[in-house]
Amino acid sequence: NAGVTQTPKFRILKIGQSMTLQCTQDMNHNYMYWYRQDPGMGLKLIYYSVGAGITDKGEVPNGYNVSRSTTEDFPLRLELAAPSQTSVYFCASSYSVRGYNEQFFGPGTRLTVL
Amino acid sequence: AQTVTQSQPEMSVQEAETVTLSCTYDTSESDYYLFWYKQPPSRQMILVIRQEAYKQQNATENRFSVNFQKAAKSFSLKISDSQLGDAAMYFCAYRSARGAQKLVFGQGTRLTINP
Numbered sequence: 001n002a003g004v005t006q007t008p009k010f011r012i013l014k015i016g017q018s019m020t021l022q023c024t025q026d027m028n029h030n031y032m033y034w035y036r037q038d039p040g041m042g043l044k045l046i047y048y049s050v051g052a053g054i055t056d057k058g059e060v061p062n063g064y065n066v067s068r069s070t071t072e073d074f075p076l077r078l079e080l081a082a083p084s085q086t087s088v089y090f091c092a093s094s095y096s097v098r099g100y101n102e103q104f105f106g107p108g109t110r111l112t113v114l
Numbered sequence: 115a116q117t118v119t120q121s122q123p124e125m126s127v128q129e130a131e132t133v134t135l136s137c138t139y140d141t142s143e144s145d146y147y148l149f150w151y152k153q154p155p156s157r158q159m160i161l162v163i164r165q166e167a168y169k170q171q172n173a174t175e176n177r178f179s180v181n182f183q184k185a186a187k188s189f190s191l192k193i194s195d196s197q198l199g200d201a202a203m204y205f206c207a208y209r210s211a212r213g214a215q216k217l218v219f220g221q222g223t224r225l226t227i228n229p
Contacts (some may be wrong), residue, residue: 018198031215042118042205042219043159050214058216088157094215099165100147105159 002026004106006091013081020110021076023091030096032074033103036060036087043090048099049074050096081113116141118208120220124178127155128228134181135191137206141190145211149181153203162204165189166222167211193225201227 007022013038014034025032030051035043049068061086074093078085084104089109095101117140125135139148150162163184165173173180177197181190193200206220 035217035219040123040222042207042221044219045216048170048214048216056214058140090159092159092217096215100164101215102161102182103215108157110157 004091004093006089006106006109008109009107010053010110012114013078014114015081015083017081018077018079019081019111021078021089021091021111023074023076023106024072025091025093025104026072027093027095027104029093029104030071030072031094031101032068033092033094034058034064034066034074035078035090036085037089037090037108038045077098078111080097083113085111087111088112090107116143116146116208116210116218118206118218118220120206122223123221124224124226126226126228127193128193129198131223132194133196134138134210135193135204135206135225137189137191137208137220139188139189139208141208141210143210143212143213147209147211148180149209149217150178150180150191151205151219152200153205153206154201159205163191167172190192196227198227201225 004025033048034046047066051054091106094103148165152160208218
């Protein structure tokens with residue numbers, strides 16, 4: 001069981017470039033999330049998904065897009081990268097059963113936009 | 115919208131002593147969960163302890179315990195017998211019991227352990 005995996009671990013982008021951050025989970029979780037963590041701050045929700053084909057915006061969605069074609073994968077797309085998107089990005093997943101369900105986090109992707 | 119506030123950007127404690135990290139939150143809901151996460155330099159988010167709002171009893175996990183005051187909307191973390199490995203960023207987080215289980219995080223407290 002690999003849990004939640006993210007690629008790449010690090011990336012430097014130039015302003016205006018695009019990229020996709022990959023996230024995969026092997027726990028058959030319905031719920032998946034993308035958070036960003038700015039230096040010295042807590043995590044903020046970008047987008048989330050409650051199942052394949054269903055996505056919704058979180059607190060800070062501007063400049064990002066997501067898709068969820070399978071239960072396992074939840075890629076995050078950055079179009080026209082800007083310095084304000086320099087951050088650490090975390091993917092997470094959890095079960096959708098009612099009640100307490102632990103949210104499992106990936107190791108994060110450190111993105112720098114110059 | 116719910117908010118979570120951690121008013122202590124940094125805390126330090128002597129090894130083997132006890133430290134308490136503060137957290138307050140704002141919500142109009144009555145059913146929710148509260149969490150403390152630890153983030154060491156590796157960046158990995160590690161769940162330390164959780165509390166269900168409908169439970170009056172404070173949660174305890176080995177050296178970690180919480181003081182949950184629902185009316186005051188306060189949720190502090192006590193670390194007893196502090197160890198060097200406890201040094202990390204600590205985040206308080208809120209999750210509604212309804213909906214998509216989204217987490218709302220505080221700004222974090224950096225904990226330093228002095229040998």
